[in-house]
Amino acid sequence: MDNSKLKAEILKLKDELHVSIVAHFYQKDEVFELADFAGDSLQLAQWAAKDKNPYLLFCGVGFMGQSVKILAPEKRVLMPKIACCAMARMIDVDYFDQNVALLEKAGIAKEDILPVTYINSSADVKARIGMMGGYVCTSSNAKKIITKALESNKKILFVPDRCLGQNIAKEMGLKSCIVGDGSDPKEADILCYNGFCSVHQLFDVDDIAFYRAKYPGILIVTHPECKPDVCDLSDFVGSTSQIIEYVKKLPLDQKVAIGTEYNMIKRLRKENTYVLSSSKPECPTMNETTLQDVYNVLLSIKEGRFENEIMISEETRKWAHVALNRMFEL
Numbered sequence: 001m002d003n004s005k006l007k008a009e010i011l012k013l014k015d016e017l018h019v020s021i022v023a024h025f026y027q028k029d030e031v032f033e034l035a036d037f038a039g040d041s042l043q044l045a046q047w048a049a050k051d052k053n054p055y056l057l058f059c060g061v062g063f064m065g066q067s068v069k070i071l072a073p074e075k076r077v078l079m080p081k082i083a084c085c086a087m088a089r090m091i092d093v094d095y096f097d098q099n100v101a102l103l104e105k106a107g108i109a110k111e112d113i114l115p116v117t118y119i120n121s122s123a124d125v126k127a128r129i130g131m132m133g134g135y136v137c138t139s140s141n142a143k144k145i146i147t148k149a150l151e152s153n154k155k156i157l158f159v160p161d162r163c164l165g166q167n168i169a170k171e172m173g174l175k176s177c178i179v180g181d182g183s184d185p186k187e188a189d190i191l192c193y194n195g196f197c198s199v200h201q202l203f204d205v206d207d208i209a210f211y212r213a214k215y216p217g218i219l220i221v222t223h224p225e226c227k228p229d230v231c232d233l234s235d236f237v238g239s240t241s242q243i244i245e246y247v248k249k250l251p252l253d254q255k256v257a258i259g260t261e262y263n264m265i266k267r268l269r270k271e272n273t274y275v276l277s278s279s280k281p282e283c284p285t286m287n288e289t290t291l292q293d294v295y296n297v298l299l300s301i302k303e304g305r306f307e308n309e310i311m312i313s314e315e316t317r318k319w320a321h322v323a324l325n326r327m328f329e330l
């Protein structure tokens with residue numbers, strides 16, 4: 001089937017079966033255009049959990065679909081592709097426990113550690129963190145959540161994105177370190193797990209220097225998953241939805257170079273808008289989802305096969321929900 005035929009079939013099946021479709025900003029245009037709702041990871045989880053349709057087709061990466069299932073267990077959540085965010089894949093419960101053990105070895109008791117996980121982690125990791133009294137955060141609310149977590153007077157173990165942890169620490173005038181890199185964690189307030197997003201690592205201070213030299217007055221806008229030296233030199237740092245809001249308010253003749261995923265940048269604004277990298281910053285897992293995958297999963301609902309349905313054990317869901325809820329309560 002060609003794309004326009006596929007699209008028409010998808011819309012027909014979607015209505016017939018009472019399926020809502022949501023898409024993250026990084027999805028390919030043809031998938032993005034089908035969505036009933038598009039947003040950042042926090043907005044998607046909130047919208048989808050409240051949606052009335054019994055079936056949800058989540059076009060994004062695995063942890064995002066899991067977040068909806070954690071919040072709304074009665075809903076059948078399916079994904080066109082079970083594509084796992086490369087950063088989320090860098091941490092599992094064993095690695096998390098190993099980091100806690102390393103900190104204990106360095107002289108920090110487990111009771112003195114409060115874990116905070118970026119939403120880009122599996123339900124299992126969120127559940128472990130829920131059990132330890134910890135929080136989930138997203139890039140749009142990380143500062144608020146860490147401020148709250150620090151009221152405990154404990155050390156914050158921030159997983160899995162070292163860049164987000166370091167960027168927030170800098171913004172708040174706090175000290176951070178990377179667990180296991182040889183530095184003394186007792187000297188730091190925020191102890192970062194050594195994970196990162198390979199897409200956002202692409203942006204570099206040299207790219208900023210290049211654009212500033214070529215277009216004096218250009219604004220540099222980046223996501224907090226970028227390296228701390230890149231964020232330091234940026235005019236604005238924010239989550240995907242915060243970047244969109246910021247750029248949309250700029251006058252059209254204002255040049256801007258953006259450091260985040262390619263699909264989102266090219267959709268955001270045509271004029272005077274540049275990708276802050278000489279290579280194309282495409283998220284491989286976000287780009288895995290195709291129109292054909294969306295169609296296949298809808299067909300599987302119709303035929304009662306429920307392909308790529310998100311399943312989480314009740315014990316894991318319950319504790320992951322505790323960690324997510326602590327974020328929503330704030």
Ligand code: 13P
Nearest residue numbers: 040041042138139239240
């Ligand atoms: P947002 O929460 O800003 O949408 O970011 C999710 C993500 O994976 C960015 O790489």
Ligand code: SF4
Nearest residue numbers: 085086087197199283
């Ligand atoms: Fe994960 Fe990076 Fe892709 Fe975001 S851009 S989904 S953090 S791999």
